[in-house]
Amino acid sequence: MTAAENNWTVLHCIRTEGENIVGSVTYSSSHTSNDLLFSLDGGRSRRSLNYEIVAQSAEEVQDTQNAPSVSMGPYLIESGQTQLLTTISIYSERGESREQVRLLYMNAVALRVWKDMGKKPSLIGARYRPSRTSLLTFGVPFSE
Numbered sequence: 001m002t003a004a005e006n007n008w009t010v011l012h013c014i015r016t017e018g019e020n021i022v023g024s025v026t027y028s029s030s031h032t033s034n035d036l037l038f039s040l041d042g043g044r045s046r047r048s049l050n051y052e053i054v055a056q057s058a059e060e061v062q063d064t065q066n067a068p069s070v071s072m073g074p075y076l077i078e079s080g081q082t083q084l085l086t087t088i089s090i091y092s093e094r095g096e097s098r099e100q101v102r103l104l105y106m107n108a109v110a111l112r113v114w115k116d117m118g119k120k121p122s123l124i125g126a127r128y129r130p131s132r133t134s135l136l137t138f139g140v141p142f143s144e
Helices: 033-040 058-062 068-078 082-086 108-116
Strands: 007-016 019-028 051-056 089-097 100-107 122-127 135-139
Touching: 051 089, 051 108, 058 100, 068 082, 068 089, 068 108, 068 135, 089 108, 100 108, 100 122
Parallel strands: none
Antiparallel strands: 007 019, 051 100, 051 122, 089 100, 089 135
16 A cells, blocks of 8 residues: 555535635545644634643542542533533642642633533643643543
8 A cells, every 4th residue: 555545634614604615635644633623613613622731639529529530421411511521631640749640621611511510620831732741530521
């Protein structure tokens, strides 16, 4: 199989204020479906993949309802928001102090849901993507 046979081309048409814009993008087979998504929306979705870093203290971690993997799923079901499951991305890693026992990396959707649940997150920073040592805790993985 040649390199050209491993590529795929996506044609798209966008209609803006009565004008049709037709284009195509060629991808290698190593690209993900997110590459298609980002190319179709002009990169707007890529900006929404920023992660807020939420620190949880030793006291917070003792309450299992402060673990997204335990409490967020039932909340989404009860509130009729299960469609958000495919957009939420939360990673976690061990912190290094009593005030920051667990660090959660939450994308914008996850953080909004977390606040809707009545949580008061302690935000300590933001990153384009979670740290390399963090593990997926809840939702879908980050992808470039």
